[in-house]
Amino acid sequence: MVLDPTVWLDVPQEVSTGTLPGWERVDELVREAHARYADEVSGEVADYIPVLAAVDPELFGLAVIEVGGGIHDAGDALHAFSIQSISKMFVYALAIQEHGHERVREIVGVNNTGLAFNSVVALELNDGHPRNPMVNAGAIATTALMPGATAVEQWERVREGLSAFAGRPLSLDGEVYASEAGSNERNRALGWLLRSYGRLAGDPDEIVDVYTRQCALSVTAHDLAVMGATLADGGVNPVTGERVVSADVCRDTLAVVAASGLYERSGDWLFEIGLPAKSGVSGGLVAVSPGKGAVAGFSPRLDEAGNSIRSQMAIGHLSRSLGLNLFASAPAPAHAGEARVSSASEGERS
Ligand code: GLU
Numbered sequence: 536m537v538l539d540p541t542v543w544l545d546v547p548q549e550v551s552t553g554t555l556p557g558w559e560r561v562d563e564l565v566r567e568a569h570a571r572y573a574d575e576v577s578g579e580v581a582d583y584i585p586v587l588a589a590v591d592p593e594l595f596g597l598a599v600i601e602v603g604g605g606i607h608d609a610g611d612a613l614h615a616f617s618i619q620s621i622s623k624m625f626v627y628a629l630a631i632q633e634h635g636h637e638r639v640r641e642i643v644g645v646n647n648t649g650l651a652f653n654s655v656v657a658l659e660l661n662d663g664h665p666r667n668p669m670v671n672a673g674a675i676a677t678t679a680l681m682p683g684a685t686a687v688e689q690w691e692r693v694r695e696g697l698s699a700f701a702g703r704p705l706s707l708d709g710e711v712y713a714s715e716a717g718s719n720e721r722n723r724a725l726g727w728l729l730r731s732y733g734r735l736a737g738d739p740d741e742i743v744d745v746y747t748r749q750c751a752l753s754v755t756a757h758d759l760a761v762m763g764a765t766l767a768d769g770g771v772n773p774v775t776g777e778r779v780v781s782a783d784v785c786r787d788t789l790a791v792v793a794a795s796g797l798y799e800r801s802g803d804w805l806f807e808i809g810l811p812a813k814s815g816v817s818g819g820l821v822a823v824s825p826g827k828g829a830v831a832g833f834s835p836r837l838d839e840a841g842n843s844i845r846s847q848m849a850i851g852h853l854s855r856s857l858g859l860n861l862f863a864s865a866p867a868p869a870h871a872g873e874a875r876v877s878s879a880s881e882g883e884r885s
Contacts, residue, residue: 547856549857551863602826603773611756615753619819620669623669628766642677643677645794651840675742676729686741694748697762701761722746766785769782785825793812810860820833824861
């Protein structure tokens with residue numbers, strides 16, 4: 536099922552004014568979006584990681600964090616779940632912060648694969664060069680860039696870095712880690728394939744283990760919104776005030792996320808919602824509005840590509856009602872008259 540945009544067509548498409556409406560209005564709109572999709576039951580919970588299949592599919596949280604620090608949590612916004620693929624965007628940001636734009640770009644590309652997130656074919660078709668850091672092969676190659684003399688140190692760097700984005704110490708969900716570590720043959724195969732092409736330094740099994748841990752970090756929709764809002768705020772966490780990465784890193788990361796954040800549905804998402812966003816198979820989704828803030832959802836039922844359906848609906852709704860769509864504009868008042876004249880003269884000519 537490709538996302539059905541008719542679910543929110545009655546919501547007026549507000550155009551960005553450069554800032555969010557006041558706190559009260561944002562809060563009202565967050566509550567409205569949460570209530571509107573609360574009864575939506577389409578999609579299936581991920582089951583390829585055994586422990587994820589056991590989650591309560593009814594959970595539904597929504598959160599907005601403003602760059603000014605304003606907080607809006609609705610429903611199960613404080614329910615903990617494993618971050619999964621959403622970790623990829625933050626580890627990528629840490630990698631660019633550490634190694635710079637050019638070097639990371641040489642190692643991992645920036646174009647969409649058009650194929651599933653765990654595709655082996657995508658790697659084979661590209662001479663073993665991972666096409667982007669939002670699919671598993673590229674994410675494993677990105678995790679390998681984390682500084683540290685050992686895998687333990689690299690893992691610590693990932694955990695600390697993602698904790699700085701979240702503004703609180705994040706911890707590993709041991710049950711999710713054990714479940715995934717016992718069933719991640721495909722990711723280990725990707726690690727070894729990267730190695731066979733000479734594109735992974737270090738022991739593939741150890742790097743995939745760090746990657747598996749990063750995916751099992753426990754977060755809430757509220758945390759994801761804080762993490763996303765840090766990328767919206769030029770790299771400064773709007774809740775703690777700590778600088779986590781540079782503004783240039785935020786720009787690079789959001790561009791890559793816009794192209795590939797919703798797997799092979801990234802174009803559909805950008806067309807309908809118009810925001811850089813990243814999803815994960817446990818049901819999380821975070822969309823970033825540069826200069827304004829971030830919206831995050833959590834709801835475990837997914838579409839076939841692995842994207843949370845209710846989170847897409849609620850965030851799509853808020854993209855319209857909060858005026859977040861990067862591509863939406865209206866003629867400036869000074870030009871509105873000219874636009875009318877020009878369309879009238881077009882009409883006269885025809
Ligand atoms: N840990 C998951 C995997 O590697 C993440 C997948 C996802 O969220 O897309 O398969």
